[in-house]
Amino acid sequence: MTEKALVLSFSDLRIDARVNRQIDFLLKLKKEVTVIAFNPPKTTIKTFIPISPPSRSFFNKVKMFFYLIFRKYEKIYFEKPEIKEILSFNLNNFDLVIANDIETLPIALKIKKNAILLFDAHEYAPKQFESNFYWKLTRQAFKSYLSKKYIKEAHRVTTVSEPIARQYQEFCSIKKPTVITNAPGFRNLAPSKVNSQKIRLVHHGFCDQTRKIEDMISLFFLLEDRFALDFFLLSNNKKYLDKLKRLASKNNRIRFLEPVPFSKLPEALNSYDIGLYLQPKSSFNALNSLPNKFFDFIQARLALAISPSLQMAELIRKYKNGRVSLDFSKESFAKMLNDLKVEEIEDMKNNSNLAAKELSELNNFKIMKELLAENGS
Structure with a gap:
């Protein structure tokens, strides 16, 4: 029987190469793939369930601001329109759920039922835009809260590099995440000639x-x-x-x-x-x-x-x-x-x-296959 996989993403799948590669991996592993996102992936899949892009009214912005001040992080998260929308879906049972980025993880845990949950953190969420003063003031504590509370609930965790994996291990007190790099597929190309004048x-x-x-x-x-x-x-x-x-x-x-x-x-x-x-x-x-x-x-x-x-x-x-x-x-x-x-x-x-071959997605596919084979999935 074909295993069913759900991929959750709040990024723009028209340009998110990492999530599209992830979906391609699942298809190569003969999974039946459903994607919940703002727009469809590049690859043809079994089911695409669109969600409405966030539209924050002035009232909602004010409300969220007060929730931030009083650290009502659960309310901030579960009162987001896209989260309410996903909770309203009548979803089938899945064997595997992949949550991309920290803001999909709590809802993934809500809807996964008996599925294996893989959390792909991508980069380090608690310091995502730390050079931006406004982000640090309004979002950093929220992202840190979500990371600290929910990442330990995932069955598998992946990220893009070793230092980020170690940082998550230390901050969340978890087993070190598996590194899946952002490498694309191998291309059979040759270096072009260099023109010394240009x-x-x-x-x-x-x-x-x-x-x-x-x-x-x-x-x-x-x-x-x-x-x-x-x-x-x-x-x-x-x-x-x-x-x-x-x-x-x-x-x-x-x-x-x-x-x-x-x-x-x-x-x-x-x-x-x-x-x-x-x-x-x-x-x-x-x-x-x-x-x-x-x-x-x-x-x-x-x-x-x-x-x-x-x-x-x-x-x-x-x-x-x-x-x-x-x-x-x-x-x-x-x-x-x-x-x-x-x-x-x-x-x-x-x-x-x-x-080029060593630094292509070929190695990542092998790692992903082994990761999903651990205790099923």
Whole structure:
């Protein structure tokens, strides 16, 4: 009999590569998959149950503010419209429930019945946006409460990197979560040739102010003329994107191109030379996560140029497929790039090629299969 799996997500599945890969894993394991989310996944599944995107009225915002002040965290959670909506569903029994991110976990525990519950934490929720003062003031205690109370109730826990797994282990007093990285599927590509007169850099991802993408634009005013940069940015903040384009308009070596579906990114990036990721030293997650773009650059057979984020730096030093700046300043980053020779870039691209299979989703699928096989599911 085919086992039934439910996937819960409050992210945008049109652009959430991790949850889509998760669904693909379940289908490869011959599960019958139901998804509850705001929009459908990329892959065809048995059942999709849509929920309405959050719409906070002024009254609700005021009410939630007072709940926060008086630490009524259970009321904050279970009075959310999307949570009430899920509770109203007449759901079948499932063998497996996967809850993505901390805000799906309490409702997953409510509806799972006898199912095995896997909680995919993604990144570290209690410090999710710690560089944002308003978030720290209004949301951090709530996220910490949910993490401390509910994660220990999950049968399995996964996250994106070892330091985040250790942090959850310590904070929640649980067995160390299993690491499932953000690696995409293996692509059978070859490194492209480097043109010494035009070294092509690329950055893709979500256009968010906390990521300080303007720093990458400022960086280009410190680089030699042989470097050019293309952005592929997803955005729901037109004002910020327009600001970035105005800043870049002063440098004809920077372009903004239409975003590419995440499933086609490695092929779209393959003609570039260096995957660029200059980030601020802003948060625990920024320092310790392994983002999708890191693995996309490797599948595209690019050299990588990154700030000294601990987990990415560790892998780059292991595989010798990139450079890590000495610190988080633009000046340090510019010197690192300006010092590069074409032969070094070609060597790093070739090393990404050698690492591509090992750093693909093939290993994650094996880990996930073994994890779900423990005591059933």
